[in-house]
Amino acid sequence: MGWLWLRWSWRDLRSRWVQVTAIAFIIALGSGTYSGLTSTSEWRRRSYDASYARLRMYDLRVSLAAGSFVDTAALSAVGTELESAGTLRSSAVQLVGPIQVDASQRGRTILVPGRVVGVEPVRNGPTVSTLSITAGRGLRPTDSARPVAVLDEHFGKRRNVGPGDRIRVSGKVGLTVVGRGVSPEHFILLGDAGTFTTEANFALTFVPIGTAGELLGQPGRANALAVRTRPGVSVTQARRALSDAFAAGFPDVGVTITARAADPGYRLLYDDIEGDQRLYNIFAVLILLGAAFAAFNLTTRIVEAQRREIGIGMALGVPSRRLAVRPVLVGMQIAALGAGLGVVVGLGVGSLMIQVLRSYFPLPVWRQDFQLGIFLRGAALGIALPFVATLVPVWRAVRVAPIDAIRTGVVTKRGRGLGWLAKIRLPGRSVTALPVRNVFRQLRRTVMTALGVAASIAVLLGVVGMLDSFRATIDHASKELGRSAPNRLAVTLATFDLETSSAVTTTRASPLIRRSQTELQLPGSVRRAGVKPIDLLVTISDLQSPIWHPTIHERVRGDGVVLTEKAADDLGVRPGDRVLLRLPYREGLTSYRYVEQAVPVIGLSAMPLRSLAWMDRRVGDSLTNLAGITNFVVVEPKAGVRTEEVQRALFGVSGVSSVQLVTDFADSLQKELDRAVGILLIVEGAVLLLALLIAFNAASISADDRARENATMFAFGYPLRSVVAMEIGESLLVGIIGTAVGLLGGWLLLDWLVTELLPTTLPDLQIVTALSGQTLLIAVLLGVLAVALAPLLTVRKLRRMDVPSTLRVVE
Amino acid sequence: MSLIELRGASRTYQIGERRVTALEAVDLTVDVGEFVVVLGPSGCGKTTLLNLVGALDVASEGEVTVAGHHIVGASRGELSRFRRETVSFVFQTFNLFQALTAIENVQFGVDVTGRHREEPDRAMTVLERVGLQDRAHHFPHQLSGGEQQRVAIARALATGNPVLLADEPTGELDFRTGVQILELLHEQAHVGVTVIIVTHNREIARVADRVVELGSGRVTADGPPVGGQVPINELRW
Structure with missing residues (x-):
């Protein structure tokens, strides 16, 4: 009897093979997309962990306050001493600073801002935050102070610049690109204050630390120390030891010690997993629901087509349970087909996802381990869908009186409603x-x-x-x-400079420029008691500037800071409230420390980037002790002058690190x-x-x-x-x-x-x-x-x- | 001249490796206004014959001519047009459109031939002729079997086509209702419609002008009913 039902149900399946195939694909698409999308978080996490481990990502990173530099050997000695003391396993000094990169190749003009990262050119890369080389070679001990560079994979790949190519950086210094690579600190490219930057328009350039000193005009100096703690030593212990060592060694220099977990790029990558997963789960469930409705539709139709035969069976005295076997078997066969195909679709979706992520984040390790549990869950859903969809109409069919079931057209001719x-x-x-x-x-x-x-x-x-x-x-x-002077350019200086310095005056005196204004752009943070701080990039400028100033809403009288609506909402403050603003404060000629001061919010900007904030020059100067100093010049070209001409003209000015159209960011x-x-x-x-x-x-x-x-x-x-x-x-x-x-x-x-x-x-x-x-x-x-x-x-x-x-x- | 003419018409089907002959070398002519019953046991080729005349199927061999239209060799579009303008069908299982009311089903017959512009009230007129004007706005599932078949006849009549083909029109009905349906069909022959009914019921054949008997796909007899034509009210089955 059992074989008869199986053969019969198989024939049912074959007689509707087109619809059955379509429904199997629908189930496969639903359950497969579900499996593929819901399994991403696990393999993403494993891939990130493995990549960070392979490239020896720092546990703690000490950054000197913006504009501060110390002797490389002295900074290195702090790390070495703590290594000897058993606190650290390894340490590496860095010199980081903004640059302007001319990566023009074969007739293509590529003039972008960037960041130079000076690292120790030791064998197998720096001992902390090692470079993963994707093309060419890494930096070698013999490269020390030579004009060679490893270009960040993001930029290099997008702009097709690689080993053998020449690039020029601020001051027209030529560098030979020996390789392309990625650092664990830059798996995801972030600009100042954690803002997004774009890989095609930001050239992260790794050079020997000696070369970086020359490029930034800070020979023999460094401004960051990346360390890995010794096993058994907690991050808190190491942080305290570092803090004490810096306070003793460099009492006038403000430092920020960032733990790996607080690294903006690291945090963003891992936070993204959860956020993305929530998003994928929603899409997966909705797709699954769509598939469920479709599955229900067809299986109902198949069962209804058998209704008369079910009625004949009932009239012949066949128990309802047995009559239900045939349509249920059809449902199970569709389910098995759909679930099987679902695994293939799931793997396909996962594979596509990994390809997209790989192109976006060039991690050295991508592991797409088969997530058995998730795929089993997906397959179970793929089986449950048509099975449940079959049970409902079967249950309804076997409950009909035999006489009604046999009668011609009782179901199809029904016209209720x-x-x-x-x-x-x-x-x-x-x-x-x-x-x-x-x-x-x-x-x-x-x-x-x-x-x-x-x-x-x-x-x-x-x-x-x-x-x-x-x-x-x-x-x-x-x-x-672009509300006013949309063709204006932002000229970033290599460091803080006097407004009367040669870099500033040469820039402002360019015959290509109609008008200009000096500003300060300072990384900082803002917080309110009990609320998590928000990283900021504070622009200190003339808030009435005729060139451009932010549109300010809900302005109140007095001096203070203009926050974005998003920042104010997140902090829970309104204009008139006071916030704690943390900004660099100039202590000496090239030394700064961070100072937190209570400042009123005087208005809001509708700019969508939370990290932007503005202060009037008069107020900002007093809060930062930077009167007469600038690191940012806004210039508006004369009518008829192309922005590229200004960029080329200012590129060669010593002390200018980048010249960028202000709307470039958005574009x-x-x-x-x-x-x-x-x-x-x-x-x-x-x-x-x-x-x-x-x-x-x-x-x-x-x-x-x-x-x-x-x-x-x-x-x-x-x-x-x-x-x-x-x-x-x-x-x-x-x-x-x-x-x-x-x-x-x-x-x-x-x-x-x-x-x-x-x-x-x-x-x-x-x-x-x-x-x-x-x-x-x-x-x-x-x-x-x-x-x-x-x-x-x-x-x-x-x-x-x-x-x-x-x-x-x-x- | 005959309205319907079959000359050596055969229909064979290939079922797997088996060749089945449903109709073999049939010669038949039917005149305008004739009431013909095609009689025979199940599987003798009655419905195949009806399908060839109605251009639902095409003869494998021979000639089929209806109202001057040559069915064999005609294109799909020509066959469709022929059915629209020349023949109409009444089926054993009624085949009404379940989502349309009685009057709308009849209107379909009017619409399909394009007569709705000339005679906007034709559907109701025809429905009145079959005595269902009171059930005009009922859906098929709200009608009895006999009423449904009357609607089906009304739909066929509404086309105004000269040939009415009925395949076991009383097969699903009780005797009393069946007789009513036969009366309706019989009336059509009196107004110039050629009616061909296919049935296995010998009693029905007694009211025909002419009975064509089929056996194993061949015409075995063709002539007036055995024992002569009787009035419909004398039928018993």
């Missing part, structure tokens, strides 16, 4: 009413199909809407930055976004495929359900194109309902993602919820047009229909 529709007169011919009536006649199927489409559209809107929101945010920032971030959408595109691809499969399946089921009606129409000479047009009409209605629900759900999802989820994953950005017309158009095109046109896929089936046989089918 149609009464009110008969009262509605639709214009046109009789058949124009058919699509509308059919949509309501089989309401459950309509709802399931529409919900499947809605889930897909919602995910699509959520994914693409996030990108729209990013773009709108950047656009908002661009508009604010390059916009371009960068297109690259960062890789992962979202994977989700988008899965969603598109799911929606198309749902649409095809719905059309295919519909064609089966309507087979006899279609045959009747053909018998009356109704043309094929008109029958297809009618089916398109019905699908169009389902598509409109599904899309409308999807758009609503998608907007709610997007709003939740932007207002609830993104603030935890991108705390520095104030993203505004936005949806572009293009996104809406894509959603509508997919949800309405693709679903509406899906019946075209059944034309071949309709064309080949055996009309006489179909007319005689007894349902």
Whole structure:
């Protein structure tokens, strides 16, 4: 008996192989995307751990206050002493500073700001924060003080600059690129104060520390010490020892000791895992839901097609349990097929994810271990979906009285809920009413199909809407930055300099410049009692500057700091409240220490980057003891002068480290976004495929359900194109309902993602919820047009229909 | 001249490796306004014959001409147009559109031939002819079997086509209802419609003008009913 049921169910499967394959793919897509997306956090974490371990990422990093430098040997001695004392395992001095890089190659002009990182050129790289070489070679002991460099992989790869190429840095010093590589401190590129920077427009350049001294005009000096603690020594102990050593060795120099866990790049990478995972989980569940609705739809149809045979069985006295075996076996076979394919899809999704991440973060180790538990869970869901979807209609079928089950057309001819529709007169011919009536006649199927489409559209809107929101945010920032003098350039000096210095006066006196103003840009932080501090980049300038000044809202009288709305919200302060602002304070000629002072908030800026803040020059000078000193000059070119001409002219000025168009940041971030959408595109691809499969399946089921009606129409000479047009009409209605629900759900999802989820994953950005017309158009095109046109896929089936046989089918 | 003419019409099917002959070298002519019953046991080729006349199927060999249209060799579009303008069907299982009301089902017959512009009230007129004007706005599932078949006949009549083909039109109905349906179909022949009914019920054949008997795909007899034509009210089954 058992084999009979199995063979019978197998034949059921084969008779509907197209739909069964489609539903198996839908389940595979749902469970596979679920497995693929939900398994990322584990392998990402393992990959990061392994990469940081391999490259000996620092445990603690001591940075001298901005503008402070000390003797390299003295700094190195602090590390060596603590190594001898058993506190540290190893230490490495660094000299870090801003530069301007001319990486122009073969006719392509590449003039970007950057950062030089001077490291000790020891064998196998620095003992702390070693470089992972991706092309060419690393720095060797013989390179000491030579003009050679290892270019950061991010920039080098994007700009196609590598071993053998020559670059020029501030002061027109030429460097030979000997290799490309990545440092664990820069797996993710961050600008000053933890702000994002773009890899195509920021040249991180690793050079021997002696070379860095020459480039930055600080020969024999250093400004950072990276250390690894000895096993058994806690980070707290090591931090205390370092703090004491610096207080004793360099009493006039302010230092910031950063633990690895607080490293902005490190933190961002690991924090991203959780945030991304939450996002992926939402998408995974929604895709799974869409698949569930679709699975339910088809299996219900298969069971309903067997309803009469079930009734015959019941009439012959076969127990309900046994009658249920055949449809349940069909469900299980679909489940097994779907779950099996789901593992393949899951691995595929994971593989695509790793490719995207690898291109974004050039980690030396990427481990995509097979997550058995997660894949088992995904497979279990893949099996459960069609199985449960089968059980419900089977349960309903075996509960029908045998006489009803045998009676012709008891289910298919049911027309509950149609009464009110008969009262509605639709214009046109009789058949124009058919699509509308059919949509309501089989309401459950309509709802399931529409919900499947809605889930897909919602995910699509959520994914693409996030990108729209990013773009709108950047656009908002661009508009604010370009509100006046949009072609102005920011000239960053290599260090703090007198306003009367040669670098500043030469810059301001350039014949290409219409007007200019000196400013100070200082890294710092702001906090309020009991609230986590926020890293800041404070611009101290003329807040009434005719060149450009921030638009200030809710301005109050008095002196103080202008924060962004996002920073104020996160701190829980409003204009008039006082915050604790931590900024470098000049102690000596080249020594600074951080000082925290209570400062009132005098207004808010709508700029979306939380880390930006502004102070009026008069107030800032007194808070920092930097009157008459600058590190930043804003210049506006004369009419008709191209910004590139100014960049070239100022590039050679000694003491100038970079010259960048102020709106470059927003422009390059916009371009960068297109690259960062890789992962979202994977989700988008899965969603598109799911929606198309749902649409095809719905059309295919519909064609089966309507087979006899279609045959009747053909018998009356109704043309094929008109029958297809009618089916398109019905699908169009389902598509409109599904899309409308999807758009609503998608907007709610997007709003939740932007207002609830993104603030935890991108705390520095104030993203505004936005949806572009293009996104809406894509959603509508997919949800309405693709679903509406899906019946075209059944034309071949309709064309080949055996009309006489179909007319005689007894349902 | 005959309205329907079959000359050596055969229909064979290939089922796997087996070749099955459903109809073999059938010669048949039917005149305008004739009421013909095609009789025979199950599997003798009755429905195949009806399908060839109705251009739902095409003969493998021979000629089939209906109202001057040559069915064999016609394109799909031509066959579709032929069905639209020349024949109409009544099926054993009614095959009504479940989402349309009775009047809308009949209207379909009007619409498909394009007569809705000339006679906007034709659907209701025809529905009145089959006595269902009171059930016009009911859906098929709200009608009895007999009522559904009357709607199906009304739909076929609404086309105004000269040939009405009925495949076991009383097969699903009780005797009393079946007789009503036969009366309806019989009336059509009196107004110039050529009616061909396919059935295995010999009693029904007694009311025909002409009975064509089939056996194993061949015409075994063709002529008036054995014992002469009787009025419908004398039928018993």
